[in-house]
Amino acid sequence: MKIAVLVKEVPDLEALVKVAEGGASVEVEKKRCLSFFDEIAVEAALRAKAARGGSVVAISAGAGTGVEAVRRALAMGADGALLVDDPALGGADSLAVARALAALCRREGFDLVLAGRQATDDEAGLIGPMVAELLGLPCVIGVTALELEDGAARVSRETDRGTEVLRTPLPALLTAEKGLAEPRVPQVMGLMKAMRAQPPKVTLAELGLEAPAPTPVAGYRGPAKRPPVKLLEGEPATVAAELVKSLREEARVL
Amino acid sequence: MSIWVLCEARAGGYRPATLELLSQARRLAAAAGGPVVAVAVGDDAGAAQALEGAAHRVVTVQGGHLSPYAADPWVGALGDVLAAEAPRLVLFGEGTRSRELLPRLAARLGAAAFTNALGLEWDGGFLLTRPVYGGKAYQTIRCGEGTCLAAFRPNSFDGGAAPVPETAFGEVQAAAVPNRVEVLEQLPRESRRVPLTEASQVVTGGRGLRAPENLALLEDLADALGGAVGVSRAVVDAGWADHAIQVGKSGKTVSPALYVVAGVSGAVHHTMGMDTAKVVVAINTDPKAPIFAYADYGVVGDALQVLPALTAAVRKTAG
Numbered sequence: 001m002k003i004a005v006l007v008k009e010v011p012d013l014e015a016l017v018k019v020a021e022g023g024a025s026v027e028v029e030k031k032r033c034l035s036f037f038d039e040i041a042v043e044a045a046l047r048a049k050a051a052r053g054g055s056v057v058a059i060s061a062g063a064g065t066g067v068e069a070v071r072r073a074l075a076m077g078a079d080g081a082l083l084v085d086d087p088a089l090g091g092a093d094s095l096a097v098a099r100a101l102a103a104l105c106r107r108e109g110f111d112l113v114l115a116g117r118q119a120t121d122d123e124a125g126l127i128g129p130m131v132a133e134l135l136g137l138p139c140v141i142g143v144t145a146l147e148l149e150d151g152a153a154r155v156s157r158e159t160d161r162g163t164e165v166l167r168t169p170l171p172a173l174l175t176a177e178k179g180l181a182e183p184r185v186p187q188v189m190g191l192m193k194a195m196r197a198q199p200p201k202v203t204l205a206e207l208g209l210e211a212p213a214p215t216p217v218a219g220y221r222g223p224a225k226r227p228p229v230k231l232l233e234g235e236p237a238t239v240a241a242e243l244v245k246s247l248r249e250e251a252r253v254l
Numbered sequence: 255m256s257i258w259v260l261c262e263a264r265a266g267g268y269r270p271a272t273l274e275l276l277s278q279a280r281r282l283a284a285a286a287g288g289p290v291v292a293v294a295v296g297d298d299a300g301a302a303q304a305l306e307g308a309a310h311r312v313v314t315v316q317g318g319h320l321s322p323y324a325a326d327p328w329v330g331a332l333g334d335v336l337a338a339e340a341p342r343l344v345l346f347g348e349g350t351r352s353r354e355l356l357p358r359l360a361a362r363l364g365a366a367a368f369t370n371a372l373g374l375e376w377d378g379g380f381l382l383t384r385p386v387y388g389g390k391a392y393q394t395i396r397c398g399e400g401t402c403l404a405a406f407r408p409n410s411f412d413g414g415a416a417p418v419p420e421t422a423f424g425e426v427q428a429a430a431v432p433n434r435v436e437v438l439e440q441l442p443r444e445s446r447r448v449p450l451t452e453a454s455q456v457v458t459g460g461r462g463l464r465a466p467e468n469l470a471l472l473e474d475l476a477d478a479l480g481g482a483v484g485v486s487r488a489v490v491d492a493g494w495a496d497h498a499i500q501v502g503k504s505g506k507t508v509s510p511a512l513y514v515v516a517g518v519s520g521a522v523h524h525t526m527g528m529d530t531a532k533v534v535v536a537i538n539t540d541p542k543a544p545i546f547a548y549a550d551y552g553v554v555g556d557a558l559q560v561l562p563a564l565t566a567a568v569r570k571t572a573g
């Protein structure tokens with residue numbers, strides 16, 4: 001069983017983000033890591049391999065980014081890593097990234113492709129299902145349990161309406177939700193080995209793709225600042241009455 | 255230059271998220287020119303008459319294979335309709351369906367795609383706003399000339415735009431597309447409440463509630479407000495509640511009109527999931543708790559006492 005995991009390198013959740021004066025650009029502290037749900041996807045891939053045999057390949061696309069993401073996957077136990085590295089992917093939109101990943105997946109051929117439910121930076125949830133569609137694969141998003149059968153996968157997921165258990169034929173693309181698998185902490189030896197790994201890189205041209213136009217960004221702004229909090233203290237009943245009055249008359253949300 | 259809205263039915267009518275998108279579409283169409291088109295597929299088309307006045311055109315997409323909902327046939331049907339009509343914008347309310355359909359449709363149509371968006375304006379072109387870096391910044395994108403598919407968080411727009419004087423209804427028969435993913439089991443969530451991500455009032459509790467039985471205090475207030483209940487990750491990790499109602503980075507993102515948060519410290523992983531709420535009320539025993547920096551109103555006190563008092567006060571004004 002050949003398994004691919006699509007892994008994105010993102011700014012750490014603690015990384016400082018600063019919008020430049022005038023909002024033309026944004027500066028992000030260079031603390032990078034493997035995206036939260038992708039780490040879960042890597043763990044699920046490793047468990048699938050343990051159950052059915054085969055190999056796990058971590059794949060990332062970016063403009064000079066992605067090495068940290070695939071190295072983390074290697075440290076966790078992935079067998080190999082591949083990068084699409086092309087300056088034209090800097091600022092490219094989701095579809096361009098998905099096309100690059102799909103082209104590489106098509107070239108390699110996989111029985112199962114895993115991705116994260118969404119990346120922690122853009123929270124878009126676009127790339128996984130886009131890659132599925134481009135490859136013509138069935139797709140289940142937000143998977144919380146995975147069991148492999150011969151030529152099929154039995155999966156669970158949570159929707160707005162409740163829980164579902166589904167069966168999809170393989171090859172398929174699944175996106176990982178929290179609960180699917182608890183990511184292992186890599187061993188020191190694995191980390192050291194992964195740190196030296198130089199994964200093979202391909203460019204968009206080598207995949208037969210044209211350079212995409214960058215996303216037309218008009219500008220950035222910081223989060224809207226709330227006015228200073230109005231603190232209330234005292235007897236619960238009195239405070240509650242005061243608060244409800246403010247919520248009705250001042251904030252107008254009741 | 256048409257603006258389409260994918261309409262999702264709920265309880266004999268349409269999702270509030272659908273109605274607010276139609277409202278914003280009418281507002282924009284008045285400025286940009288061009289019709290608003292409401293599209294409803296399969297079972298969601300059943301209530302289409304309710305869309306009279308909400309759009310210039312209502313397109314219902316029919317076919318036996320479209321009900322109950324399944325992604326493959328829906329992507330096929332909507333893909334054909336949108337390819338034929340080449341709208342400028344197609345708006346979706348965020349939810350499991352938008353997450354499943356929008357990216358696949360974009361890949362099929364070669365369309366621009368954005369999710370998790372919060373704003374849409376017109377200044378001679380369409381400008382879309384979405385959070386980036388987990389909400390630490392907001393990015394504005396200028397939509398191009400081609401088709402753009404965009405999903406918006408519920409409660410992003412005002413529902414009150416004027417209705418259109420006339421609505422034309424039309425039907426499209428979709429070509430049959432097989433569904434590759436088989437449903438083995440479905441366990442509908444038992445809830446008398448609005449879904450967490452759509453609710454305009456959300457009451458969230460954290461570890462400060464001290465014991466699982468105290469989550470009932472959240473339920474009581476949510477009932478009084480007509481809203482939904484959320485929890486912090488600490489509560490989920492303790493096994494007091496299901497991950498399905500966790501608010502934050504690794505859970506759900508909510509954007510309600512009112513967010514009441516009790517016994518939650520205000521870790522950035524939590525606030526990333528609620529920071530776009532319009533009004534935030536925080537209840538915490540610790541006056542220095544970081545959550546107060548994300549709140550409009552703060553009560554320094556014991557959640558176990560303040561929550562019931564607040565429930566009583568809300569019931570009193572409502573009744």
Ligand SMILES: Cc1cc2nc3c(=O)[nH]c(=O)nc-3n(C[C@H](O)[C@H](O)[C@H](O)COP(=O)(O)OP(=O)(O)OC[C@H]3O[C@@H](n4cnc5c(N)ncnc54)[C@H](O)[C@@H]3O)c2cc1C
Binds near residue numbers: 461504522
């Ligand atoms: C990768 C990652 C993802 C994460 N994702 C999420 C996420 O999606 N959602 C999330 O919530 N967290 C998430 N977390 C965890 C987050 O960092 C915090 O640990 C968590 O939010 C803390 O939960 P809490 O506020 O309920 O508990 P605590 O931090 O323990 O806070 C309890 C608070 O209750 C107050 N308190 C105590 N007693 C009372 C009382 N009687 N009345 C009122 N107040 C009282 C205390 O003063 C304190 O402020 C994530 C962490 C990581 C590393």
Ligand SMILES: Nc1ncnc2c1ncn2[C@@H]1O[C@H](COP(=O)(O)O)[C@@H](O)[C@H]1O
Binds near residue numbers: 038061115
């Ligand atoms: N540049 C990338 N390289 C590899 N995988 C990616 C990339 N961007 C996104 N993904 C995958 O797609 C998922 C969803 O990402 P997004 O659409 O950005 O929310 C991520 O969790 C990854 O699994």
